[in-house]
Amino acid sequence: MAHIILIEPDRLLAQIYCQSLTAARHSVIPCASAQAAILAADQQTPDVVVLELQLIEHSGIEFLYEFRSYTEWQNIPVILHTQVPAGEFASNWQLLRDELGASAYLYKPLTSLRGLTKAINTNLSLVA
């Protein structure tokens, strides 16, 4: 069982992902914004973070900069699970992966609930 912070601004999607991940025996804290996610991580360090890049006010990339600025959170896997197609940030992927530690990219419209759970479990096993 892992502790997951799910940064998902859409309430309906957040509910479905939470239900699905809870059924897969993970504990999930849903956060709608970058600020809420930082506060949640401060309360309980997550094993993995699932991140939408399109957020209100602070973007997912701003979250990553903030999150990685804390030494204790630098090795926590962050999975980009986003509506933004890969082509739109292909030139930034190296920055996201190498500098900001994005561990995987999932295009949300084409990722099933099973696909998300599988990616989370894979990332957790890589860290363990």
Place this chain on the structure above:
Amino acid sequence: MADQANVSPILSQQLLLNVAEQLKLPLLQIARQAEYGRLTNQPDLKTIQATADTALQLLDNYLLGVRLNVSDQQLSIEQVSIASVLYDAAQQLDGFAKSYGVALELNIAGKFGPVMANRQGLQSALVSLGAAMIEALPAQESPDLKIQLATHRCRYGIVAGLYSDVEQLTSKALNQGRRLQAVSRQPLINVSHTSAAGVFVADAILHAMQLKLKTSRHHRLYGLGAVLKPNYQMQLV
């Protein structure tokens, strides 16, 4: 009626991109809800229906906005009771609001005579606006998940709109959003995590009726509303 000099095929293309981007969200919600329902043998058909209905409404309203702006089709301007339009808009948005955990309130206190508008157009604009605001409100981490459909007098006439405690909804944000709608995935970045297509669809419909979408305040709430002209003749009767 639509000012033909301002008709722009580019505007309709921008709106199409915006709406297409927006429609990915309800389709994604339906796909994941259906997947989860299949896995658990307990599909949440009520939420799926509300999501699909709202997506269909957005499409209908988009088509209305584009047709009015790029064709000769005109909506007849008539005397309209704002209270009844707000009531019907609230009815249409009710299921969607419930699925997002947002409380919808009607605030039509005070006497307002009829205004000049097209009933269908005004209602479509308010429903589009409402859907956009409802889905964005929980993403604001707003402590008060409440939207008021309300009307009040202003110096330009009577405003009918939707209001919440999201103070980022400023005229600067709205104007910037109008400029960014074709080039940004989030034209209203401080207000909505989506393309906020409902706001721009409402803008297009109101524009076709020679009405304006404006940011406005209602008591201590912030929102967007249509500025309507009262029917002075009827007020004299």
